[in-house]
Amino acid sequence: xxxxxxxxxxxxxxxxxxxxxxxxxxxxxxxxxxxxxxxxxxxxxxxxxxxxxxxxxxxxxxxxxxxxxxxxxxxxxxxxxxxxxxxxxxxxxxxxxxxxxxxxxxxxxxxxxxxxxxxxxxxxxxxxxxxxxxxxxxxxxxxxxxxxxxxx
Amino acid sequence: xxxxxxxxxxxxxxxxxxxxxxxxxxxxxxxxxxxxxxxxxxxxxxxxxxxxxxxxxxxxxxxxxxxxxxxxxxxxxxxxxxxxxxxxxxxxxxxxxxxxxxxxxxxxxxxxxxxxxxxxxxxxxxxxxxxxxxxxxxxxxxxxxxxxxxxx
DNA sequence: AATGAAACGAGATGTCC
DNA sequence: GGACATCTCGTTTCATT
Numbered sequence: 001x002x003x004x005x006x007x008x009x010x011x012x013x014x015x016x017x018x019x020x021x022x023x024x025x026x027x028x029x030x031x032x033x034x035x036x037x038x039x040x041x042x043x044x045x046x047x048x049x050x051x052x053x054x055x056x057x058x059x060x061x062x063x064x065x066x067x068x069x070x071x072x073x074x075x076x077x078x079x080x081x082x083x084x085x086x087x088x089x090x091x092x093x094x095x096x097x098x099x100x101x102x103x104x105x106x107x108x109x110x111x112x113x114x115x116x117x118x119x120x121x122x123x124x125x126x127x128x129x130x131x132x133x134x135x136x137x138x139x140x141x142x143x144x145x146x147x148x149x150x151x152x
Numbered sequence: 153x154x155x156x157x158x159x160x161x162x163x164x165x166x167x168x169x170x171x172x173x174x175x176x177x178x179x180x181x182x183x184x185x186x187x188x189x190x191x192x193x194x195x196x197x198x199x200x201x202x203x204x205x206x207x208x209x210x211x212x213x214x215x216x217x218x219x220x221x222x223x224x225x226x227x228x229x230x231x232x233x234x235x236x237x238x239x240x241x242x243x244x245x246x247x248x249x250x251x252x253x254x255x256x257x258x259x260x261x262x263x264x265x266x267x268x269x270x271x272x273x274x275x276x277x278x279x280x281x282x283x284x285x286x287x288x289x290x291x292x293x294x295x296x297x298x299x300x301x302x303x304x
Numbered sequence: 305a306a307t308g309a310a311a312c313g314a315g316a317t318g319t320c321c
Numbered sequence: 322g323g324a325c326a327t328c329t330c331g332t333t334t335c336a337t338t
Contacts, residue, residue, distance in 0.1 A: 001213065015207035019171060022330060033308045038331070051208040055167035057302050061153065061201040064302055067251065069260060086296045093303035099219065100294035108221060108290070110262075112302060138260070142252035144238045148300055150209050150216055150264055151245035174315065185322050190317080 002047035007032065009152045011040055012049070016149045019053040056148070064112045066139060068119050070126075072107035073134035081131070088129040094122050154199035159184065161304045163192055164201070168301045171205040208300070216264045218291060220271050222278075224259035225286035233283070240281040246274050 004012075010030040014021060023034040030037065044050045059065070074081060082100070089098035089109065097110035109126075113119045119137065127135065156164075162182040166173060175186045182189065196202045211217065226233060234252070241250035241261065249262035261278075265271045271289065279287065 004214070012207070012209060016209060017206065019205040019207040023332095024330075034330090035309090035332080036307055039306080042332095047213070048210055049213040051210050053171040053205060053207050054169065054300055055164070055171040055205050056203040056300060057164060057168060058200055058203050059302055061199070062156065062302055062304065069251075069253070089297050093301070095297060096299055096301075097295075098297040099221075099292045100296060101221070102291040102293055105290055107296075108292075138257055139254040140251045140260075141254055144250040144252060144259075145241050145247060146249050148206055148208060148248075149245070150211055150214055150248075152214065176315080186316090187324095188322065 002043060002049060004044075004049065008040055008044060008049075011037060012044070013152050015041070015050070016152075059112055063114050066113050066115055066119065067143065068111050068113060068122075068137055068139050070109040070111065070123070070135060070137045071105055072109065072132050073104075074106055074131070075133045076131060085130050088126065092122065092125065094118075154195060154201060156196075156201065160192060160196060160201075163189060164196070165304050167193070167202070168304075211264055215266050218265050218267055218271060219295065220263050220265060220274075220289055220291050222261040222263065222275070222287060222289045223257055224261065224284050225256075226258055226283070227285040228283060237282050240278065244274065244277065246270070 007030060011026065011032075014026055014029060023037050027034045027037045032040075041050070059067075074085075085107065086098070089095045092111075094113050095109055095111045097108075099108045100106070101108050111119075111122060113122055116139075119139075123135070123137070126132075159182060163178065163184075166178055166181060175189050179186045179189045184192075193202070211219075226237075237259065238250070241247045244263075246265050247261055247263045249260075251260045252258070253260050263271075263274060265274055268291075271291075275287070275289070278284075
């Protein structure tokens with residue numbers, strides 16, 4: 001794996017905020033020439049530090065005004081169950097995140113839907129696909145922070 | 153606000169996955185000329201549907217192997233407290249998401265840290281900044297799904 | 305081994321029909 | 322939607338330290 005130095009971090013910090021910044025500008029900001037930047041970025045891509053460049057959309061504008069967290073407990077702890085759960089959540093586009101947790105909570109799901117009716121559809125589809133003993137949901141009233149930027 | 157039709161959705165679906173796709177390829181995939189694609193994208197940017205283009209990084213490669221969810225209850229419900237909480241979470245780069253919730257849970261925080269020691273530092277920094285009556289955390293054992301793609 | 309200057313070429317941008 | 326001209330910017334080459 002590539003050793004990431006301070007200059008890499010500075011470059012990544014900028015790219016995390018805005019991937020469409022020209023190499024000239026980026027170089028000027030971090031104090032490097034255009035192709036020194038370019039070489040580092042390419043190396044970071046090849047080593048897998050950079051996962052990709054994506055376009056971020058406004059959920060509100062797309063009619064996805066409601067974020068919901070779904071807390072799941074299950075009595076079934078076979079690997080088979082996890083497999084089914086993983087396939088189900090990955091196949092449902094409303095589900096943005098799914099996590100197996102420590103503690104007494106077993107699984108946590110983060111999803112985006114239009115409204116409460118949309119949540120209900122998601123909920124029904126989910127329990128139809130995977131057996132769950134205890135499901136409780138909590139709606140996001142206010143999104144205080146939401147970022148894709150990792151701490152560097 | 154702009155009305156988003158089916159063609160817009162198809163374009164956005166591709167851009168959400170990969171922002172660096174050439175306009176020619178994008179046009180071929182959705183069945184539109186490069187020019188038509190370009191015009192739509194520009195309109196979607198100006199109307200705010202497209203928020204921006206960012207680079208996604210690999211947390212593991214950056215030594216951020218641990219995702220943690222922090223559940224917060226507070227006895228203080230003045231707008232002043234929320235203000236302080238919002239400023240604190242926004243200022244802490246380890247915190248990727250912060251939400252005011254419905255139900256008996258008051259606030260939920262999603263964060264990325266290196267390890268349990270890193271979590272402890274974050275926890276201490278947080279309670280030093282904002283008064284909280286009840287904080288409990290749960291660590292992510294397995295990231296089953298994590299995406300920035302919204303359902304279209 | 306990493307950098308910078310310069311040249312090259314692909315693709316984005318803007319305008320025409 | 323297509324065709325065009327222009328120009329920015331990613332990419333390659335090479336010299337330098």
